[in-house]
Each structure stands twice: as structure tokens, then as C-alpha cells.
Amino acid sequence: MQLTTIIALGIFLPMLILILVSGLKFRELSENAAKSEAISSAQRYANNIQDNLNQVFASINNYADTYESLMKIKDSKLFTIEEIHEIQKEFLVTNEMGLSVYVILVPGSIIDTSGKRLNEHLMLLANDRVNILLSNYESWDYHFKSNVEDSLKKGDGYMLLPPYIENSIGGKSMLVFSYAHGIQSNGKFKGLVGIDISIGWIQEFISKIDLFNKKAHISIISNTGIINADNKNDSLIGKNVKDVLKSYQHESLRLMDSTISDVKNNGEYIFYVPIKFNKLKSSWHIRISVPEEEILKTANKELIIRIIIIALITIFAIILSYFYLNKLTNRISKLAYFAKLVSKGKLNLDFESSGKDEITELSNSLQDIVTRFSNIIKSLKNSLDQLKISTGDLSKTSIRLYEGASEQASSTEEVSASMEEMSANIDQNTENAKIADTIAKKSSKEIEISSKNVKNTASSMGEIAKKITIINDIAFQVNILALNAAVEAARAGIHGRGFGVVAAEVGKLADRSKIAAYEIEQLTNNSFLIAKQSGATLAQIVPEIQRTAILVQDITNASIEQKAGTDQINSAIQQLNNVTQENASSAEQLASNVESLSMLTDKLNKLISFFKIEDKVDDEVKIKREKIIPKNKTIIKELNEEIAEVGPESRLNKDIVKAKKTVDKGFNLNLGDEQFLDDGFEKF
């Protein structure tokens, strides 16, 4: 909803409510006011009437006092009629209201000029305003005396007589009422002084009253219920109120009461206000009855006037506020628009900032916020871009580190395994060297023995050679013997032929023996030489063999040392291996953390990119960033793919699963689909 509307409504609605509430309240108030007005008017009238009458009554009281004091002074002297007339005339002049003044004296109170007592009975003397003696020496019926006396006593010496028709004055009949005051002398009733007052003036007075547009019905009611005056209906005058006013039943109590009251009856408000007279116990009442609509008419009229006034004020206020609000809301709307832009991330804004009011202050504060925010975002953006670049580098580095560490871990593991193998081989060598050592030692001993044997053989050969000379000699002798035998056989002739053959054979044998002996000699000599040589050689070999044995011993020792060294190296490599493996793991962790960092940075960047600061540096960075991101992503993607390849969902895995079932026979990996097409590659 528009601010203007809200504010206009904000003014109008409370006003309306105020008007209605106050109108209703005011209606009640003005009803009360009308009532108050009626009452106060009535009071005023009552006061007026009672003031006037009290004055008259007071003078009557004075008059009575005058008589009393005259009676004291005169003592036994009595009033003459003339004297009384003079007094009354004088009194009438001062009391315009009085129609006539009368005095009633007990018999024997008046004398004539000759001093003769005039009144044998109660005597009424009255004269009117025009100085006409109304009742000359008229005697009053004495039986009144007790009545009047009682009335006066009851009223503490005062008496107010209800209105009655008086015909005696001026020949006209008129409604009059009478006030009387008793005269006492020495505690005895001596008579009374009274005044007849025309009600006409009261009638006239209330007739002139303009109350509630003359709609008010005003009556003056005497204490006995006789209507003394009525502004609406003359004919009611002199009648008893209970005979003529329907509402009497409800009002009867009011007459007894000397307090102000109002009742609402039959669509009219009836007010009773007492008219009190000095020294009189009973009082008159002024009764005002006003139709309800008259009372309300005023209230309604007031209400309408108020509504109109408030409406005019409201309209005026709305018009005024509309112009002001329009101006105000325009500025607020502008601010709201700016704020909306800010909420959409636009930070390159210039707020208007003229004037000194709160809106300007708000505008300035907003500008301040936006500027600061913009600066923060700018530096945040720059930092993020830096972070992005760093993360990119970090990502590459960490991946390289990870790959390197993995590679290193593999290498170290292989070196470790190789070292173990080597160590095992050295062990084997040591064992072998030990065996060789034993063999060498044994050989050395054996060769020593052999050497001795060869020496023996050589000497044996010498012996043999010597012995063979004997054979040679024997052969020579056998040959000579054979020759001799041959000669002897020839001599024997035929008989010796056989012998001759034998001799020849023997000769041959001897020759052969000789040859053989020669050969043996030759061989023996040779063998002797060889044996001698062998002996020498063996004698030479022995120390060499012994040296060999020592060398083998050295090798064995060296191998043992080598083994110890290798073991140390091996354990060092094993430690290195452990560290390397952990490094590889850490590097992997690092790479994945960097990946998270990179993603976080991307996310932050995305969040930050919501704000538009728009400057050239930003764009440059943006271009830079765009160049970096895909590279990064590729690396991460590749790393992920590599990891994913191991995952249970990879295609290769299914082949392996199938293959696994036939593992005893081995299996062909289904690597049929070439993942990497040569398209992505070119010649070197």
C-alpha cells in the first residue's frame, strides 16, 4: 500500500473514530447541557420570581413589624382608620406588585377620630393601588379568626394563600394570591397584615420566556398544587395540577420535594425547580416540560456542527498532509527504491542528500552503509580473486604434491622391497661365503697332504727309475743269454731248432723289455720331473689356498658387516617409507581439502558476485578468474575421475566382478572400449 494512503488513512480513521466517539459523547453531553440549561433557566426564573416576591413579602413583614411597634408605642391608644390608610398607601407606593394591601385587626383595635372604638369584630381594612379604600370598616367574619390564627401559627406567623379570583379590585376579576403576616403584641394575636398580588405578572413573565424555541411548557405551581401561571394555556391557571396534568402521578412527589429534579416521561423532559420564599416552609415550583426532540435537536445540531468542523479540519489536514506527505513519500519511495536496488546487490548508487531532516539523515546513513559495504565487498572481491588464484595454484601444487607423494610412496616402497631383497641376497652371500671359507680351509689342508704325497711319489719315481736300470741290466743279460742260447741251439742242429726259436723269442722279449724299460725309465724320469714339479706347484698352491681361505673369511666378515649395514639402511628406508606413505596420505588429504577450499571459494565468489560494484579492475579480475576456473576444474575433475575409477560403480569393476568368479582360470579384462580416443592426441 502506498505510504500516502496509509498516512491519509492514518489521519482520517482516528479522526473519524474521534468524531463518532466524541459525537456520541457530545450528544450525551449536549443532552445533559440542554437539561442543565433547562434547569438553570428554571432556577433563574425561580430566583427571579422568588426575589421579587421575597421583597414584597419582606416589606409585608416590615409592615407587620411597624404595626407591632406602633401597637407597643400607642399601648392603649388605638389606630384610626386614617392612620391605617396612610400606612397602607405608603406601603403600596413602595410595592408595585401589590394589588391591594389589607390589614385585619382584632376587635377594638381601631378608633375613629373621636376616639370611639370602631371594630367590635375582626376588621379588614384594605386599599388598592389607586388609593381606594376597598373595604371600609368591613367586618370580617370572626370565625375566620381561629383559622387565620392557626394558619399563621403553623407558618410561624407567615401565611401564603393559594391563588383565588379577586373581583373586588378595579371591577375586574383576576387571579391573585395573598401573603399575610401576623401582628402580635405582648404574645397575643392582634391581627395580620397581608398583600394581594396579581399572578398576571408571573404569567407575563413566563410568557416572555424563550426557552427551547418556545417549545418549553412552563408552569408555576403553588404549594397546594394550584397552577399559578402557564405559558401555554391560560385556562389552566387556578386549576389544580393533579386535575390537568396527566403526568401528575409521577410528579406528585416532586411537589413535596424542595430539590431540583428532572424526569423523562412520555417523550418529554420534565424539570421541577422549587421557588422558595423567605421564612415560608412551603414552596412553589416552576415546572418546565420540554419535548425530547427539542433537547436532542440542540444536541444533534451541536453534533452536526462539530462533525462538520472536524470534517473540515480533517479535510484540511489531509490536504495539507497530502502535499507534505507526497513530498515525504516521494523521498521515502526513492529511498525504498534505492534500498531495493541495494537488496538486489547494486552498490554503485548515489543517494540524494540535501536538507536537514531525518530522511536526509537516513539517506546519508544509507549512502554511508552502501559506500562502506561497497568498499568491503570490493576488497572482499579482490581478496577472493586473490584467494581464487592462490587456491588454483594451491590446487595445482597440492595435486602435484599428491601425485609426487604417491609416486614417491611407490618408489620408496619399491626401494624398501628391493633393499629387503638385497638384504636377503647378502644373507645368502654370507652363507655362501661361509661355506666357501670352510671349503677353502679343507682344500688347503688336503692340498698340503697332496703336496706331501706328490713329494713321496717323486721320490718313489726316483726309486722306480733306479729299479728300472736293474730291469735294463737284466734285459741286456737275457739278450746275451739268448744269443748264447741261439748259438748253442745252432750247434744242436735240428734238435736245437726249437730251442733256437725260443732263444730268438727270448731275445726279442729282452729287446722289448729293454725298450719297455727304457720307456719306463723315460716315463719315470718324466713322472719324477712332473711329480717334482707338481710337488713344487702344490707347495706353491698351499699358501695361495690358505690366502684364498683368508680372503673368503674376509668376504664372509664383510658380508656380515654389509648385512648389518643393509639392515640399518633397510630400517631407515622402512622409516622413510612410513613417513612417505603418510605424506602421500596427507598430500591426498591436502588435495581434497584444497578442492573443498576451491569449491568454497567458488561458492563465496558466486555469493559475492551478487553485489554489483562495477569497476574495470573487477572485470579484469573476472576475465582472469574465468581463465583459471576451468583449468582448476579439469584438474579436480581428473583427480575425481581417477578416484571414481576405483569406485564400485565403475564399468571396469563389473567386468572384474564377472572375471573374479573365474579367477582360477585367469580372465581377460574387457578393455574393448577405448576411453581415450586418439583424437585428443597428435604427433610429436
Place this chain on the structure above:
Amino acid sequence: MEDLDLQRIFAAQLSDSEFAKLSKFIYSQYGIKMPPEKRIMLQSRLQKRLRVLKIYSFKEYIDYVFSTQGNDEIIHMMDVVSTNKTDFYRESSHFEFLGQVILPKLFEEKKQIKIWSAGCSSGPEVYTLAIELSEFAINHPGFDYSILGTDISTLMLKKAFAGVYPEEMVNMIPLELKRKYLLKSKEKTKKLVRINSNLRNKTRFLRVNFMDDHYAVNEQFDIIFCRNVLIYFDRETQEKVINKLCNYLRLDGFFFLGHSESITNINVPLKQLKPTVYCKIKN
């Protein structure tokens, strides 16, 4: 995965008893010796699996591995447990000896030779051999070859099959040979190379567990490279494995071991030609 979970995995510790359980299993099934010193190594390597499976303790992991559902996990576990150190032209003297002595000798007898790279890891040995043999073929018309690579790690086999490597890994290969046999990534930033299809077509790859009674290999090879594999086995296992491998090596065929390996005191039908190079003899 949330960072916190990652932290939990990285903080997971492999207890001695858990290690013992795993090491016993790995030794008995795959022959790889796992003395207590290797606890940290095993822990570090298995954390990768914990991460993939989103398992937060080794106890859980072990329960999973040895459960029926976790049967497949054993293969992945071995992928990370096996050590996969390899390089192009590693221990280059072997390749010199191969090119200068063995190949010429074999070429006199036959034109088509078969090589087995047992424990090929991610394949550099296979492709180094392929390069060397291709080079030999240039000067010896009619010469042809095929190479089989096997490994326990499927992950490594997959890499070997793809034949894609980071550029720095092929630094050992002379530029001339790189030009002949390698491709480089069109994206300069990637710094990847790939073995060209000619070489790749000469190769096959298989998963073989040396501990299995029979290998899925039904042929006789002229040369077996089994370098830096036996170091992970103890003597007893080494003897068994070499004997089994020798079943697939023809008489007078050549057997290459790693620089630290030897057959001393091992009863195998091999005769040493020079250190770490052997020739198959009759039993």
C-alpha cells in the same frame, strides 16, 4: 563428501590386530609379504578405499571386505595394496642386452617372438619393450613380436591399456623414438602423451594373480620379464612363482629379474647368463 567425513577417514587408524588380519589374507591370497613395518603403508593406501566407500573405520572396512557383499572389494583393495613403481627404460642395461644379444640370437631361430611382462604395472615396461622390438624390426625385415602384460591391479591394467602417460614420465625416451611411437595431447596444458596405436596393437593385457594355481595364459613365451615383482614375495613364494612362470617359457627362453633379485639358492630351471638375466634349462 563433507570435509568432516574426510577428516574422519584420514584420522582412521589401522590397529595391529586389523593389520594382522589383512596382512595374513594378502599374503595367503596374493603372496605379498606384509610384515608389521608395513602397517602405516597399508593404512595410508587403504584410506583411499575408505574414502570411496564412505566407510569411517578400518574395522567396518575389514568387515565389509570379508563379507559376501564385499567380495568385489578385494580387487579394489589389491589395486591400492599393490606397489606400482615403474618407468620407461627402467634398468636400461636389460634392453641393451636384449637388443644386442638376445634378439639377434633369437632372430636366427625364429621371426615371431612373444614376450611376457609379468607384473607390468601401468605398462611402461611393455611399451619400452614394444619400442625396442619395433626398432629391431626396422633393421630385421620379417621380424614380428607380441607382448603380454599382466598385473594384479586392475587400475594399473586400465592405465596400461589406455597407454596415456604424463609427459614427464616419458623423459627417458629419446626424442627420436618419441616422434616415432608417441602422440602428444593436443591440449598443451594437459601435458599428456599416448603410445601410438601401432605399438598398442602389439600388446595385450590380463589380470593375473601369481598365487593362482593356473594362469590364463596358454602359450609359450620366448622372453619373460618379471622384474621387481619377486621382491614383494618371500623366498618360498618366489620359488613357486618362478617355477610357474617357467612353465610358460620355452626351453632356452630368456628370463629377466629385477636388479636386486636373484635365484640364488632357489630351485628353478634357470641358468644365469649374466646378473639378473637367465636362460631356461631342462629340469
